[in-house]
Amino acid sequence: AQKITQTQPGMFVQEKEAVTLDCTYDTSDPSYGLFWYKQPSSGEMIFLIYQGSYDQQNATEGRYSLNFQKARKSANLVISASQLGDSAMYFCARSTGTASKLTFGTGTRLQVTL
Amino acid sequence: DAGITQSPRHKVTETGTPVTLRCHQTENHRYMYWYRQDPGHGLRLIHYSYGVKDTDKGEVSDGYSVSRSKTEDFLLTLESATSSQTSVYFCAIASGTSKETQYFGPGTRLLVL
Numbered sequence: 151a152q153k154i155t156q157t158q159p160g161m162f163v164q165e166k167e168a169v170t171l172d173c174t175y176d177t178s179d180p181s182y183g184l185f186w187y188k189q190p191s192s193g194e195m196i197f198l199i200y201q202g203s204y205d206q207q208n209a210t211e212g213r214y215s216l217n218f219q220k221a222r223k224s225a226n227l228v229i230s231a232s233q234l235g236d237s238a239m240y241f242c243a244r245s246t247g248t249a250s251k252l253t254f255g256t257g258t259r260l261q262v263t264l
Numbered sequence: 265d266a267g268i269t270q271s272p273r274h275k276v277t278e279t280g281t282p283v284t285l286r287c288h289q290t291e292n293h294r295y296m297y298w299y300r301q302d303p304g305h306g307l308r309l310i311h312y313s314y315g316v317k318d319t320d321k322g323e324v325s326d327g328y329s330v331s332r333s334k335t336e337d338f339l340l341t342l343e344s345a346t347s348s349q350t351s352v353y354f355c356a357i358a359s360g361t362s363k364e365t366q367y368f369g370p371g372t373r374l375l376v377l
Contacts, residue, residue: 183364193370248314249312250366253309
């Protein structure tokens with residue numbers, strides 16, 4: 151199976167600081183997408199950001215940016231100016247195939263402290 | 265808001281009983297998916313659909329079947345529930361934009377006793 155690896159089961163960050171959540175992936179497909187989702191304690195899955203494998207520039211969405219290093223097969227999420235509401239589980243995922251099926255990592259639990 | 269609802273939101277059932285979970289969308293998306301979420305595994309794809317009556321298996325399809333008789337509804341059936349199927353089940357739809365982002369429903373929490 152082509153895996154998604156998130157090596158940080160838990161992270162702490164102080165409010166207003168930046169934090170990087172790591173994600174590496176396997177794939178033999180030339181075309182794929184990379185996604186980050188946020189899951190707060192209430193349980194819903196919230197889409198944050200997308201990066202296409204052919205995109206030349208790193209994706210950004212507000213305080214979220216994706217540090218895409220294709221040769222290293224890494225897609226790290228950077229959250230700038232952390233807020234208490236950023237405390238949640240964060241999942242990295244990769245899409246493959248015409249149906250864009252997602253394979254997820256096991257997640258990183260981020261806790262933002264005062 | 266991607267217009268996805270799941271029903272029921274919570275269910276407790278007994279081993280060996282059939283269970284059907286419903287996913288309903290209001291935005292006419294072609295692709296619909298069922299995932300399960302378990303501790304330590306993230307989300308794993310069970311089945312997906314690429315149109316009415318067109319479905320295919322995902323990574324963890326054993327013990328599950330699906331049906332899609334209308335664009336807006338995608339049903340997941342556990343023919344004979346087992347305790348290993350206790351999980352949180354998420355439905356997702358593909359947005360149809362060039363990015364093909366999947367948006368998720370609120371989830372169904374299933375407990376099989």
